Amino acid sequence: MHSARKHISQFLLLLLVWMLLVYGVSLLMATRHIPQVMWRITINDGLFGFLNFMQFYIYLKWILPPFLEKKNVVKLFSWLIPILLGFILLKYAVAKNFFPEETLYRGYRIEQGQRVEIYTTLQQYLVNGLWSGAIIIIAAFSAHLFMLWLDEDKRRAILQQKQLQAESGFLKMQLNSHFLINSLNSIYSLALTGSPEVVPANKTLTNLLAYMVNQPADIEGREPVLAEIRYLQDFVALQRIRTGCEQGVIFNWPAQLPDKSIAPLLLVPFVENAFKHGITNRPEKPVTITLQGSEQQLVFSVHNFISGAHHDKTGGIGLDNVRKRLQLIYPGQHQLEITESKAEYFINLTVNW
Incomplete structure (x- = not known):
């Protein structure tokens, strides 16, 4: 029970930090606070920011720890690539079916006097997704190494405290x-x-x-x-x-x-x-x-x-x-x-x- 509460608390804390950095900063930096702009920010940085966080959290908790423990590069990429492609396809499906205007629309061009709407294709979305996915993987690596450092620092502090107590007890004896x-x-x-x-x-x-x-x-x-x-x-x-x-x-x-x-x-x-x-x-x-x-x-x-x-x-x-x-x-x-x-x-x- 205690372990479950700890994991939930950690998940919520990371989610809060992530959304503040992605969604909160975008809201603060918005130059025009009109409903249409705010809605686009909510979809692109809020909803898709949450999906990116879930990708980040999966890497952080289930993919990277076994790799750093066993240093198995082949197994690492055998998990990273399917998850990366899976999230790209998931986000593209959500964008195309529910929010094409907010996420995929790139403007229009005039062909033979006709206005042609331009949307991001699956191929283009895939290339962009690979770049953003690489950033998410780097972020997960950095966060995991930082958390390892915190745990190690805490362990060193506990050991130092025990050593000081033992030394103090010995001197007093x-x-x-x-x-x-x-x-x-x-x-x-x-x-x-x-x-x-x-x-x-x-x-x-x-x-x-x-x-x-x-x-x-x-x-x-x-x-x-x-x-x-x-x-x-x-x-x-x-x-x-x-x-x-x-x-x-x-x-x-x-x-x-x-x-x-x-x-x-x-x-x-x-x-x-x-x-x-x-x-x-x-x-x-x-x-x-x-x-x-x-x-x-x-x-x-x-x-x-x-x-x-x-x-x-x-x-x-x-x-x-x-x-x-x-x-x-x-x-x-x-x-x-x-x-x-x-x-x-x-x-x-x-x-x-």
């Missing part, structure tokens, strides 16, 4: 696994010391993992920005539990944010990088996370002081992957600035919603 290893190491350290913070840390990690698992690999997937903030809050809470320094991380965001959405898990790698390579247990040198949003864009920044033990290891797989995700998900819609010195590391990300 790498980020998630990186984060999971770090978090489990933190909880393991708490367990070794017998810290009572193991239980809340485990609960926070459970919330984080539940949020991560629920995110689809679809590149078009988005989450409310408030959900991402809650995720970052849990992430920061887990770090504070691990270090035991409440003021080692400062997270600022406005009380009011626009009701917008963002690609999930896009911001946490920057925070994770700051935790991994920065100082998070000294209130005088905190990791500072700032999030701001307007109706047009999100601005996210992370600043940290570099730990001497990790000075040469900033960046890594997390930031490499998040750069790739930004290119995949927000091409031309983001700006990432990274400033690094011997003592400090600062990133500023701007994303257009």
Whole structure:
């Protein structure tokens, strides 16, 4: 049923375009809008334009596709020639029997003082029909190749979309696994010391993992920005539990944010990088996370002081992957600035919603 509707829709669309180009243009270009002229246009470009379209459509749907698939020239001409001649004879029969004055009349000449009406003969009509038929065949070829190009372009777009989704899912999986290893190491350290913070840390990690698992690999997937903030809050809470320094991380965001959405898990790698390579247990040198949003864009920044033990290891797989995700998900819609010195590391990300 769906296939039938598709073919009918395609037929009607092609017919509309054809008649607009042939019949509609002739009506617009008519110099005299008198009934006789309009009637001739209707017969020659309307009725016979429709017959030409049917010839075109037969070529397009049933003759050319098998030829282009199998490249059988003999079989192609064995169909083209009979159909071409058949339509010429059909149009001549319609013209001669119903509309000779409108289609075949060529004027008159005077012979021996008598007016002799001149009409297009079958031979003349056949020659003219061969030329117009050749144009119709070329039009069908061109339309078929154009439709093949459209289908191929659509197929390439679908494949590219699937490839981007797979790549985005793979990059996100790498980020998630990186984060999971770090978090489990933190909880393991708490367990070794017998810290009572193991239980809340485990609960926070459970919330984080539940949020991560629920995110689809679809590149078009988005989450409310408030959900991402809650995720970052849990992430920061887990770090504070691990270090035991409440003021080692400062997270600022406005009380009011626009009701917008963002690609999930896009911001946490920057925070994770700051935790991994920065100082998070000294209130005088905190990791500072700032999030701001307007109706047009999100601005996210992370600043940290570099730990001497990790000075040469900033960046890594997390930031490499998040750069790739930004290119995949927000091409031309983001700006990432990274400033690094011997003592400090600062990133500023701007994303257009």
